[in-house]
Amino acid sequence: MRIGSYELKLEKRGTLSNWQAASISILAIIFALALFSIIFILAGINPLSAYREIFSFAFINPYGLPPTINRFIFLLFCTYAFIIPFRAGLWNIGMTGQLYAGALGAFAVLFAFGGKASLSADLSLEIVIPFMLIAAALGGAVPGAIAGFLKGKYNINEIVVTMLLNFIIFWLVSFMIKEGGPFMNPGGRGESFELPPSVYAPLINNVPFTIFIALGLAVLIYFLFAKTKIGYQIRAYGQNPAAAEYAGISPFKIPLLVFTLGGAIAGLAGYHYFAAVPGVYKIARNYGFFGDLAFYGIICGLISLGNPIAAIPVALLFGGLSVGGRYVQGKLSMSFGLDYALLGVLMITLVVFQFFYRYKIVFIKIGKERTDVGVLR
Amino acid sequence: MWEFFVRSLDASTIFTLAALGELIGQRSGVLNVGIEGVMLFGATLGFIAAQSTGSYLLGFLVGIAIGGLLGLMHGFFSITLGVDQVVSGMGIWIMGFGLTTYIGNPYTGPLGMPRIPSILGLSPFFYLGIALVVITWFVLSKTSLGLRIRSVGENPSVAEVSGIDVAKTRYLCVTIGGMLMGLAGAVYSLDYNPVWNYNFLMGWGFIALALVFFSMWNPFILLSGSLLFGTLWQLSLNPQLVLPGVMSRYIWRMVPFAITLLVLLIMSTKWFRIKWGAAKPEALGQPYVKE
Numbered sequence: 076m077r078i079g080s081y082e083l084k085l086e087k088r089g090t091l092s093n094w095q096a097a098s099i100s101i102l103a104i105i106f107a108l109a110l111f112s113i114i115f116i117l118a119g120i121n122p123l124s125a126y127r128e129i130f131s132f133a134f135i136n137p138y139g140l141p142p143t144i145n146r147f148i149f150l151l152f153c154t155y156a157f158i159i160p161f162r163a164g165l166w167n168i169g170m171t172g173q174l175y176a177g178a179l180g181a182f183a184v185l186f187a188f189g190g191k192a193s194l195s196a197d198l199s200l201e202i203v204i205p206f207m208l209i210a211a212a213l214g215g216a217v218p219g220a221i222a223g224f225l226k227g228k229y230n231i232n233e234i235v236v237t238m239l240l241n242f243i244i245f246w247l248v249s250f251m252i253k254e255g256g257p258f259m260n261p262g263g264r265g266e267s268f269e270l271p272p273s274v275y276a277p278l279i280n281n282v283p284f285t286i287f288i289a290l291g292l293a294v295l296i297y298f299l300f301a302k303t304k305i306g307y308q309i310r311a312y313g314q315n316p317a318a319a320e321y322a323g324i325s326p327f328k329i330p331l332l333v334f335t336l337g338g339a340i341a342g343l344a345g346y347h348y349f350a351a352v353p354g355v356y357k358i359a360r361n362y363g364f365f366g367d368l369a370f371y372g373i374i375c376g377l378i379s380l381g382n383p384i385a386a387i388p389v390a391l392l393f394g395g396l397s398v399g400g401r402y403v404q405g406k407l408s409m410s411f412g413l414d415y416a417l418l419g420v421l422m423i424t425l426v427v428f429q430f431f432y433r434y435k436i437v438f439i440k441i442g443k444e445r446t447d448v449g450v451l452r
Numbered sequence: 453m454w455e456f457f458v459r460s461l462d463a464s465t466i467f468t469l470a471a472l473g474e475l476i477g478q479r480s481g482v483l484n485v486g487i488e489g490v491m492l493f494g495a496t497l498g499f500i501a502a503q504s505t506g507s508y509l510l511g512f513l514v515g516i517a518i519g520g521l522l523g524l525m526h527g528f529f530s531i532t533l534g535v536d537q538v539v540s541g542m543g544i545w546i547m548g549f550g551l552t553t554y555i556g557n558p559y560t561g562p563l564g565m566p567r568i569p570s571i572l573g574l575s576p577f578f579y580l581g582i583a584l585v586v587i588t589w590f591v592l593s594k595t596s597l598g599l600r601i602r603s604v605g606e607n608p609s610v611a612e613v614s615g616i617d618v619a620k621t622r623y624l625c626v627t628i629g630g631m632l633m634g635l636a637g638a639v640y641s642l643d644y645n646p647v648w649n650y651n652f653l654m655g656w657g658f659i660a661l662a663l664v665f666f667s668m669w670n671p672f673i674l675l676s677g678s679l680l681f682g683t684l685w686q687l688s689l690n691p692q693l694v695l696p697g698v699m700s701r702y703i704w705r706m707v708p709f710a711i712t713l714l715v716l717l718i719m720s721t722k723w724f725r726i727k728w729g730a731a732k733p734e735a736l737g738q739p740y741v742k743e
Binding site for chain 2: 367413429
């Protein structure tokens, strides 16, 4: 393509430096937000003032900031659940089901300790919460392990499997909390029994302690991939499974391992949102909404290119955007689903930008003798 | 019982149309995991078009057109830009899921138009589905175009050398495939269950994707698979019609997904593969870059 006396040419990139990758990712986010302003314009709203509302509510407003942080923690768990298999070249889109399973695990512990029988049950925080965390991780790990096992042993497409499991577990939750299911609220509403206040998650400055688990995982996953042998094996498998197998890396163990780990982390996201966020403390009737939010984890994982440290600011941003989006939707009386629409626009922009991670546009000044050159690719 | 039978065939038709679209694309070597997104788009925009103009024809045309457009988009990402086909498909699915939730929300509720008349007691789309299966089989296995499509899906570099335009063939297949998926969505929202609701598909697209693997890329096996899963799906929605009082209705909703998993598992065992062979297009999922 030619513009004036310059030729526009696409060149294949070599390896991408961290800064280059980061700048492309930032560009992708800016581009998506610019694209998203079309939705505001179509609704007759000035996009600049809409974005000002979103950001000031999500990051400054004392009512908006706590939900942003809670959602940030949730998204970070979901992102890590996506990233670990992603580094092995596998797609975990089953965070939704895994987090439901985690929530069911955590509530099963409460059930066992008699938390359903009475809201005033005086349970010991130090004993019950660790059990709930372990059960949540195990609960999430089970569907993860199923997907990993089927991929490793029988090479069944992991996208199909994780998605089928999402639906299976979605209905399992309905069964457990509605129409006389074992976890149903004694009041008969179609939601789970509530957490006894004695086992509310400890808060630090109004933020659940799960934030330390999430940030700790960031460091652990970073070290897993940067320093350990197993991390190296996962990356090698991700780059070329056939070559990795040749080098003695088990094509069965790696998928099983990454999906089990990913599922366990997604399970913690389930604990976090249904048992640790102030004001929720139950598996709510609209639990499907929290499951849908988990898909932001895919976007965070892709934008941060699988880097667990880079995922932190990205998850914070998207947490804020989804909270602020919901807020302006109400404030500017827009149609429901603004946060869903944002999810869609971000995702498709990211697909386009996948191209720019591999190619760059260069301008070449055309000399007189080169006027015949004009290739796009 | 007759009612149940008819509804099962209606459900099967939607699976057939969507999975057939995916099969055509996969035969040319392009995997589109975004079927659910394309269906959601076709269903939602078709619903809106039909409701605001009062014309079914326009609704279906819009559904087909948006499906074709999304297929084309998937083609542009995965063929021209060389983006990973899974990434592009996931993008289309999540975009469909996100945007249709926002776009369709003001239209939540029933369509409010007279039902599409049936032919001999069955939906006209059932006959269309059967016809399309036969046509697809005929084109793929009996015509030179079909040979071209299959060779592009098996070995694009050899096809290119023998004078076939790989990119053009793949574009053709993903676009037609997208149109069929869009039509499947429109049939859902205009004929099968004419009520718009948030994320109403709840997994139809992903079952259709699994059906293509199940069919071993053969349109006739695909049709029988659709009939099986359509019946199963209908049974899971109305278990009381056949087995009243057995299991909670929520457990029934899990059944089609669980059986799909089981079928995929059986088909992937060594025993099955040796017995039946696998017809998977060799180049499926791999972008083709002309050297």
